[in-house]
Structures are given as C-alpha cells and as structure tokens.
Amino acid sequence: MKSVIAKDQMVYIEERPKMDILPSYLMIKTLYSAISPGTELSLISASNAREISLGYSAVGIVEECGNEITDFQEGDIVACYGAPYVGHSEYLCVPTTLCAKVPIGMDPKEASLAGIGAIAIHALRKAKLAFGETVVIVGLGLLGQMIAKVAHAAAYDVLAYDVQAERGAMLKEESEITSFSKLEDMKEEINVRTFNRGADAVLLCAGGKRSTLTGQSLEWIRNQGKVVIVGDIEPDFPRELMFGKEAQILISRAGGPGRYDPVYEKQAVDYPYGYVRWTEGRNVAEYLRLVNEKRIKINSFITEEVNIDQAPAAYKDLTDKKSKTLTKLIRFR
Structure with a gap:
C-alpha cells in the first residue's frame, strides 16, 4: 500500500505492507486524508536521516472489524484521528476509540478534517x-x-x-x-x-x-x-x-483526553462516559455533528485535492506558500 513519508526534509511515496487487523481495531480503506500544515511541515523540517510518517486525520470505509466489535460494521464510513494509527496511507488499522461514524449524507471530504476539528x-x-x-x-x-x-x-x-x-x-x-x-x-x-x-x-x-x-x-x-x-x-x-x-x-494537548495514553489508544479501552465526558474520540464525533448540522461551514478548507501520487508536490506548494488554501486533501480512490 502507498503511504506518505518524510525523510531528509523531503516528502516521498513509499510502498508498505498492509497491516493485519487487530482486536478492537478497524481496517479502513482510506478515501481522503487532510494535510495539517502547521504540524506536518514542522515534521518534514525535523525529519533529517529518519523516516517520519505524515498525517493524522482521515476518512474511509471499514473493510474489516476486529474481534468482538459491535459498534461498527463492514461498509461503514468512519472518520479517524491520531498518529501513528492514522496517516496518509491507502489502508489504516485504527483503534475504535479513535473512530466515529460519519453521518449518512455527509461529504467524506468534510469528514477527513475530523482530527483538526477535534483539536x-x-x-x-x-x-x-x-x-x-x-x-x-x-x-x-x-x-x-x-x-x-x-x-x-x-x-x-x-x-x-x-x-x-x-x-x-x-x-x-x-x-x-x-x-x-x-x-x-x-x-x-x-x-x-x-x-x-x-x-x-x-x-x-x-x-x-x-x-x-x-x-x-x-x-x-x-x-x-x-x-x-x-x-x-x-x-x-x-x-x-x-x-x-x-x-x-x-x-491544550491535541484532541482531548486519551491522547498518548496507550491504554485508551493502543488497547482501545474507552474511558467511562460518566467520568470523562469528552475524550478525543467523542470530540471527533462532535466535529462531525457540527458540520453535518451546518453549525460550522468548512467549504474554504476543501477546495484543493490531489491524488496520493501528487502528495510530494502538494507539500512543496504549501511550503513555498504557492497555495492560497490552508490545507489540501489527499485522495485515495
């Protein structure tokens, strides 16, 4: 599968093996992912001799569910957030705590910005x-x-x-x-x-x-x-x-309670709703609600999209400030 990485302050497309599904995880075929310039351009600058996977906000179709998952099923369109599970990659294996169903009829392009919305x-x-x-x-x-x-x-x-x-x-x-x-x-x-x-x-x-x-x-x-x-x-x-x-x-640290907690993220163990009302996953869902109900308009964020093979050029445009938009979406279909 194709993934976007940074190395030596350059952006590349790399072929990587598709991950195996894990319990309490979703295997997602990516539709769109959103570039977050503030975070990602800094990562590119700091990449030097090591490879860094880019991206943290995406939307896609559930292709497979891990064991004992009842809240999601194959074919669901879901928004997901949080590196290293989410990036600019054709397939994503993501804990359920970092996913939220996209409301029926909502544009997946809008949903791809759910990570930025949660933050x-x-x-x-x-x-x-x-x-x-x-x-x-x-x-x-x-x-x-x-x-x-x-x-x-x-x-x-x-x-x-x-x-x-x-x-x-x-x-x-x-x-x-x-x-x-x-x-x-x-x-x-x-x-x-x-x-x-x-x-x-x-x-x-x-x-x-x-x-x-x-x-x-x-x-x-x-x-x-x-x-x-x-x-x-x-x-x-x-x-x-x-x-x-x-x-x-x-x-303010990222998208909310749960971020960087290996129990919440890696093990996909959610916090009790009555004690931690707004986790990072629930903030993702709240963003989807706000956009779906037209409480916020994000039209100006989704005016430019590129195919994954064009991602390196898209980053160069953002670095050189040749693009007037604040982000670009990467398309995977």
Whole structure:
C-alpha cells in the first residue's frame, strides 16, 4: 500500500505492507486524508536521516472489524484521528476509540478534517468558557480558523487576529467573525466589546518559538482571564502582567483526553462516559455533528485535492506558500 513519508526534509511515496487487523481495531480503506500544515511541515523540517510518517486525520470505509466489535460494521464510513494509527496511507488499522461514524449524507471530504476539528474543540474546552463570554483567537491558519468557527457556533463573542488580512477575510466570508490584522485595532475592539474589562480568554494558535503575542495576550485579557496555548509557541509570559491579573496560562494537548495514553489508544479501552465526558474520540464525533448540522461551514478548507501520487508536490506548494488554501486533501480512490 502507498503511504506518505518524510525523510531528509523531503516528502516521498513509499510502498508498505498492509497491516493485519487487530482486536478492537478497524481496517479502513482510506478515501481522503487532510494535510495539517502547521504540524506536518514542522515534521518534514525535523525529519533529517529518519523516516517520519505524515498525517493524522482521515476518512474511509471499514473493510474489516476486529474481534468482538459491535459498534461498527463492514461498509461503514468512519472518520479517524491520531498518529501513528492514522496517516496518509491507502489502508489504516485504527483503534475504535479513535473512530466515529460519519453521518449518512455527509461529504467524506468534510469528514477527513475530523482530527483538526477535534483539536479545535478540545482547545475551546480547555478555556472553560461560559455562554456569551469573549474569546480572542490569535493566528488564523487551518486550526485557528477552525477554532474560531466552533467558538462562533457555541455563541461565544469571538474576535480574531492574524497579520495576514486575507486570512481574516476568508474567515469572515463563511462565519461573519470580526477579524483584525493590526494589533492596535484589535485592542480597541476588545475594549469596546468588554467595556474596557478585557477578554475572558485568548487562544494562541500562531507558530514561532518566541513571540511578542504571548505578552500581548496578557494585556488583552481581564483580571483572572485565561491564555490557552494551542500553537507551537514557547511559553514566555511577563511575570508582572501575570501576577497583576492573576492570569491562568493553559496548554491544550491535541484532541482531548486519551491522547498518548496507550491504554485508551493502543488497547482501545474507552474511558467511562460518566467520568470523562469528552475524550478525543467523542470530540471527533462532535466535529462531525457540527458540520453535518451546518453549525460550522468548512467549504474554504476543501477546495484543493490531489491524488496520493501528487502528495510530494502538494507539500512543496504549501511550503513555498504557492497555495492560497490552508490545507489540501489527499485522495485515495
């Protein structure tokens, strides 16, 4: 089977043997997978002499079920999330805890972004916002835009910022969210919206190890407000501002509880629903519900697709910023 890998900072298509089905796993024939530029371009840069499998969000048709599985059956269309089980590969062997059925009639292309959707949903859950509170989204790449749309659907008062004005315009087209490309304009609007009290939370979705936006985010929040680090930013917050506002600094890890837990993922042992309401798998399902019920629109994310054999060129376009879209879908049929 064909798989997309990175090595020596280049992207290749590699032939790999098809995996054997495991108990509590699904064998999925992939229809589409979504490129997550922020994560994957970083992996490519760090690949050097070792091979790294790329991708973590996909959709496909269940071809075979492991022993004792009753919630899925052959022929189901499912979204799945989470490396190393999910990647840009023709076949995927995925624990059931990382899968969710795609609603009948939903476009599989939309479902292929379920992993990105789960990460966005979990980031908002980390902020623990209440209905009507004000949240600022900083960085309007693929993940930042997804977070902004979910926040808007949840009836939070959403403001967004990106230095690239065209990204804000893309967001406004589908969601009417107010966005800014100048820091002073953002600050002024926050003051107007909150009567000079400050935003309830800022979600930092921008990249860059060191960023002035970390300190800026503390200026934007209210007393006892929150800053949630979602993007690849090194925490570097001025103590005086943190102390003065008794601010909470939080980090959002991937798609939710269960991520990186070998019992939940590798052994496919789910957490009890009554104790852990929103696992990474349940966040995947929630993303599917939001899109299927038209609570969020993601049309701008699914405008470009390539065949798996064209994947290396697609990554080069994203690296060289020749593509105006925020992601590309890889097609396997």
